[in-house]
Amino acid sequence: MSSGMITDIEVISFRMPTSSQGTKWGYGEVAAEHDGVQSITRISTDSGAVGYSTGGVHSYFYGASSAEVESIIKPMLIGQDPWDRELLWNWMAQHRGISEGLLGNIDSALWDLAGRASGVSVAKLLGRARTKVKAYGSTAPNLGGPDVYARLARACKTRGYQAFKVHAYIFMDPRTMTPTPGKPASPREDVEICEAVRDAVGPDMLLMHDPWGVYSYQEAVYVGRELERLGFYFYEHPMDERRTEPYRRLCQELDIPVCSPELTDGMHYSRAEWLLQKASDIGRIDVNFGGITACKKAVDMYESFGVPCEMHVGGHGNAAILGATTEETCEFFERGLLYPGVDYDVPPLYLNTPCDPMDEHGFVHLPDGPGLGFDFNWDYINDNRLSGPEIFVDGPDVGVGTRQALP
Ligand SMILES: [Mg+2]
The missing domain is CATH 3.20.20.120 (Enolase-like C-terminal domain)
Incomplete structure (x- = not known):
């Protein structure tokens, strides 16, 4: 199966209200509700297939930053076959500049892409x-x-x-x-x-x-x-x-x-x-x-x-x-x-x-896919966007949508 070659990796960050502070005690700190940042990593290909992963204030998962994606991840992955997950995982795992959290974020998006392109869940x-x-x-x-x-x-x-x-x-x-x-x-x-x-x-x-x-x-x-x-x-x-x-x-x-x-x-x-x-x-x-x-x-x-x-x-x-x-x-x-x-x-x-x-x-x-089974509320994400592209999804979310850069 072909999903083309990787053409872009972007980080969409947006505001999310949260009461978790996570700065002083290191764990479980509750503060007054305030705006935190949640992010979505989006990998796209020249065939139109896309994959997503998430991170940030909601949940405990590593949210990739656009700086590390631009400086480290994109130079490695652009032009690569997204189905070569094991090859890409071993390559990224050896890179001293890539944390296990960042590796996990990118690897999860590659799995999501493979599932979406196949029309099945990652579990399948x-x-x-x-x-x-x-x-x-x-x-x-x-x-x-x-x-x-x-x-x-x-x-x-x-x-x-x-x-x-x-x-x-x-x-x-x-x-x-x-x-x-x-x-x-x-x-x-x-x-x-x-x-x-x-x-x-x-x-x-x-x-x-x-x-x-x-x-x-x-x-x-x-x-x-x-x-x-x-x-x-x-x-x-x-x-x-x-x-x-x-x-x-x-x-x-x-x-x-x-x-x-x-x-x-x-x-x-x-x-x-x-x-x-x-x-x-x-x-x-x-x-x-x-x-x-x-x-x-x-x-x-x-x-x-x-x-x-x-x-x-x-x-x-x-x-x-x-x-x-x-x-x-x-x-x-x-x-x-x-x-x-x-x-x-x-x-x-x-x-x-x-x-x-x-x-x-x-x-x-459990989510039944396709991919990791994200059911994004793009209206909320677009309305609260801090950086990255705006995503419009019309029909099945396989990545074919109208996108525009932030002004
Ligand atoms: Mg524990």
Whole structure:
């Protein structure tokens, strides 16, 4: 199949209201609502085929900047065959100026292009395993005391979730509810929240806890044993992931499965080292780490070892990986982050439909394409455009539209 040669790569950036600040504590910081920037990367070809990927304030995905696309990506990819994904991935992965996030953004757009050109979803291109995935509700951190989490957990159970993950106090002093740089963590207060959540939902709901790496080894052992007492399902990213040795000892010490590494660079290569070290019981990755290509290599490697791998966060790219992998390896779709009183089911302004609609039994029905299945609200995007071309789509969005440059 021919989709021509790559002729252009553009970044369309636009305003998106957000309350996530992400500057002071490093994680989960909530601010007053303000304008953030969301972006779409668009790869086009001389045959008219196009591919998209997204990044920015909505979701956790790397938004390519027009500067890095102009200076690094375009000189490499213009004139290349977009179907040579493996060749292009290896070339970009070797380039010292290309981060794993940027690589993931471009790689995902190439997969989207191939799916759109074929008229099928990326999951089908990879070999589809399923159309729906069990979700867990993933809380934002620092929401308040145990009662707040207990109410949110009950609301999630009523909504249909079969599983619920706690992010408790992260870089936050629970006594003053003010940011605490670095350590100390709050292991006892975190356990109080986990205990309240278990009491609120009863014995059957699957529960997880993710302190986002703030514990010392001793704190991690203490909390892990408490989670075992409370019947939690897995224990995610308890310590700094730059060291594997404490993780190896923690896995030996605890019965509850430890799920990591979430934030370690190195894509499937670093996950292979963690597997060799037996440093976690469940792997973790997302498309920020080298895109669809690297994530598929990672989940297939984990499957070969009989080790599960949980995809980090939602999004269309991770949804494609989940659709092409069995539940034995990738059990859950992470839905969130959830805040009390915020309706997560309302799609973000730049999409007509979300990537993760969930039924009353707690299953996310995966996008069915073509490509990654983006359903862009081009009216919103064009009206709030900051840079890049204006896109008009008339009929199926395969890239044939009228475009005009910004004045
Ligand atoms: Mg996590």
